[in-house]
Amino acid sequence: MQIQDGRSSETLDLAVKYLRQDLLIGLPTETVYGLAALASRPQAISKIFKVKARPTNHPLILHIADFQQLDKWAKNVQPFVAKICQQIWPGPLTVILQRSEKICDEITGARETVAIRVPNHGVALALLNKLDDGLVAPSANRFGKVSPTCAKHVVDDLGDDVALVLDGGFCAIGVESTILDCTRAYPQIVRSGAITRDELESIGNIKIENSDGESRASGMLEKHYAPKCRVVLAENSKDAESRLAALASDGRKVEIIDFFGDTIAYANQLYARLRQADETGTDVVIAVMPINTGLGEAVSDRLSKAAAASKS
16 A cells, blocks of 8 residues: 555555665645655656656755754854854745755756755655655646545545655645745845745845745746636635636536635645645636735735646
8 A cells, every 4th residue: 555654663664765766755744745756766756757757957846854953954044144043943834955965966057056945844854864865856746736634635646656645634735834044144034935035034044035036946937726627716715705606607616715814724735725626627716815924925826826837
């Protein structure tokens, strides 16, 4: 059986065995499930790009067991970065830093920078602590599609391309980590998540600039997180009902996603709801946009990119 209890020591031992055989596994985190390979195995990492159909110049996120390992994988870590990471890790924050000599080109898309985080999930941390290595683990789905938030989603998407999925239950947060680029003159958030700009500025006593420049991290593309159905954005519940009436008038199957201001629930259930819409043959999902602050900013980002992708 591909899906096994990630809390079992026998399952963790099996995961270690498979990883050292250059096989890919499904890894639960607090954000989404990842498709994991050992960070020291370029051949296994290359399989991730093939399985996901992901461009090889699109960098991967490295997962490590704790803050104390950071200096093995990155260099020239500034004091404000160390302070932020020590306070937030393990947690849904990824930092982009200058890579150490330990990092292979396959992880970074041949860039001189690397994205690193410590996941806040017991199963992921237990596995990382069994390994004398890090894990690269982008979301365990085909590139550009809806991320998985439970073990079944991983198998539904990837089938036999994944040797084992460690079942860690449903992801607590449900959207990907915040990514903070610390390699610029001023740090930039290049992907929004559960950790907000205000939190980072307060902890690090820094000023964060708006993101600019080329796509250099996961989730920076304009079109991403897309289900098969079309995604339409609505400003509020009334707008959504109006759009529903118009779109359903010609026989299309349409549904509304609206969490009425509860951004935590929205983030937690968004990807599952989009997947459910595809499973039930929904033609159009009308998503009511949350308030664009805090975690709502991350949800708004994912919805905007899903809507952009569904137009192409």
